[in-house]
Amino acid sequence: MTRHGTSKDQQLARLRRVEGQVRGIARMVEEDTYCIDVLTQVSAASRALQAVALGLLDDHLAHCVVEAARAGGPEQLAKLREANEAIARLVRS
Amino acid sequence: MTRHGTSKDQQLARLRRVEGQVRGIARMVEEDTYCIDVLTQVSAASRALQAVALGLLDDHLAHCVVEAARAGGPEQLAKLREANEAIARLVRS
Amino acid sequence: MTRHGTSKDQQLARLRRVEGQVRGIARMVEEDTYCIDVLTQVSAASRALQAVALGLLDDHLAHCVVEAARAGGPEQLAKLREANEAIARLVRS
Amino acid sequence: MTRHGTSKDQQLARLRRVEGQVRGIARMVEEDTYCIDVLTQVSAASRALQAVALGLLDDHLAHCVVEAARAGGPEQLAKLREANEAIARLVRS
Numbered sequence: 389m390t391r392h393g394t395s396k397d398q399q400l401a402r403l404r405r406v407e408g409q410v411r412g413i414a415r416m417v418e419e420d421t422y423c424i425d426v427l428t429q430v431s432a433a434s435r436a437l438q439a440v441a442l443g444l445l446d447d448h449l450a451h452c453v454v455e456a457a458r459a460g461g462p463e464q465l466a467k468l469r470e471a472n473e474a475i476a477r478l479v480r481s
Numbered sequence: 482m483t484r485h486g487t488s489k490d491q492q493l494a495r496l497r498r499v500e501g502q503v504r505g506i507a508r509m510v511e512e513d514t515y516c517i518d519v520l521t522q523v524s525a526a527s528r529a530l531q532a533v534a535l536g537l538l539d540d541h542l543a544h545c546v547v548e549a550a551r552a553g554g555p556e557q558l559a560k561l562r563e564a565n566e567a568i569a570r571l572v573r574s
Numbered sequence: 575m576t577r578h579g580t581s582k583d584q585q586l587a588r589l590r591r592v593e594g595q596v597r598g599i600a601r602m603v604e605e606d607t608y609c610i611d612v613l614t615q616v617s618a619a620s621r622a623l624q625a626v627a628l629g630l631l632d633d634h635l636a637h638c639v640v641e642a643a644r645a646g647g648p649e650q651l652a653k654l655r656e657a658n659e660a661i662a663r664l665v666r667s
Numbered sequence: 668m669t670r671h672g673t674s675k676d677q678q679l680a681r682l683r684r685v686e687g688q689v690r691g692i693a694r695m696v697e698e699d700t701y702c703i704d705v706l707t708q709v710s711a712a713s714r715a716l717q718a719v720a721l722g723l724l725d726d727h728l729a730h731c732v733v734e735a736a737r738a739g740g741p742e743q744l745a746k747l748r749e750a751n752e753a754i755a756r757l758v759r760s
Contacts, residue, residue: 396696403693410689413719414682417675423727427753430720431760434713438572438760440692441709446565448702449546454557457550464547472539474706478572479531480666481710481717489603496600503596506626507589510582516634520660523627524667527620531667533599534616541609567613573759574617574624624758632751635732640743643736650733658725664758665717 395447402440409433441478448474488540495533502526534571541567581633588626595619627664634660674726681719688712720757727753 410433416426448471456467503526509519541564549560596619602612634657642653689712695705727750735746 396699399696400693403689403696407686407689407693410682410686410716414679414686417678417682417723420675423723423731424749424753427720427723427727427757430716430723431753431756434716434720434760437689437709437713437716441706441713442565442569442572444702444706444709445568446561448706449542449564450561452702453542453546454550454561457547468539468543468547470703471542472535474703474710475538475568475571476535477710478568478706479535481713489606492603493600496596496603500593500596500600503589503593503623507586507593510585510589510630513582516630516638517656517660520627520630520634520664523623523630524660524663527623527627527667530596530616530620530623534613534620537603537609537613537616541613545609563610567610567617570617571613574620628751628755628758631754632747635728635750636747639728639732640736640747643733654725654729654733657728658721661724661754661757662721664754665721 395443399440399443402436402443406433406436406440409436438478445471445474445478488536492533492536495529495536499526499529499533502529531571538564538567538571581629585626585629588622588629592619592622592626595622624664631657631660631664674722678719678722681715681722685712685715685719688715717757724750724753724757 409429413426413429413433416429453467453471456464502522506519506522506526509522546560546564549557595615599612599615599619602615639653639657642650688708692705692708692712695708732746732750735743
């Protein structure tokens, strides 16, 4: 997949932020921070990871799935099945 | 969108089952069934609705998005944006 | 569990609304409504079911879990485990 | 809240694993790994974060909510409301 530089940089910036959030949560647990406050940060990190996933999926549909749709045939079927399975995993996680 | 008869029938059968599940949950609440047992049924109905949504999305990618990808241009952009927004709503609901 | 009349009525009203939403979705599929519009309604019904589940859980914590906490011992452990499992099913569905 | 040493250690171990997963995902994006493979890892990290959240919630119900239930009165109401809001955030994230 050829990804636009900006989109890739954005994804990396988001992932570095999520990594920082998870490290912050570990610190909160270590310092016995009040559970509910830790949970609020876990929810925020989960939503941030979700945004990363939706960004990757956008990219995937716009590039791989579009190319496969133009190619048609078994390539198209394979790519659609793969995309559908990834979406299902995301919806269920 | 032209949907295969079978797929449409399957979706309708699933939706009728979900409708029955929701009616069953109402009856459980009415009869003061133990909360946890009601919750188990609500989780089952939610998963069934999720399966309906994933089926609709499959269909949508295989027909509308594929057609738009072949057409290219603004049509393709519009359909991709629309699909991405529907996926995001689903992941977040 | 003794549930307040109002809360029970509210839950039943919500469930009747969800049932109507699901029936509406079936009608949309039957009439070949545009996929994305059907998906929007499925997301709305999912969120409504989620609200029902959160209401039931509220009730359950406020009554069964509180009573079990006052009783203590194995009753408390059993009720906590049950509540945790219901929450996990809900978070994962 | 006084948390058992083991439980706290378990949570910290899980969080360190999630941190490693997120760093691994960033590396995959950097190296232009195939989208679907990156998405699979994002789903795994999301589920791992969810397990952390469910563990924290277990702990919270077993300690804070149980204590508040025994104290009764406004303390109980406040803790229940707080727990319900945390569960709702979790279910919706």
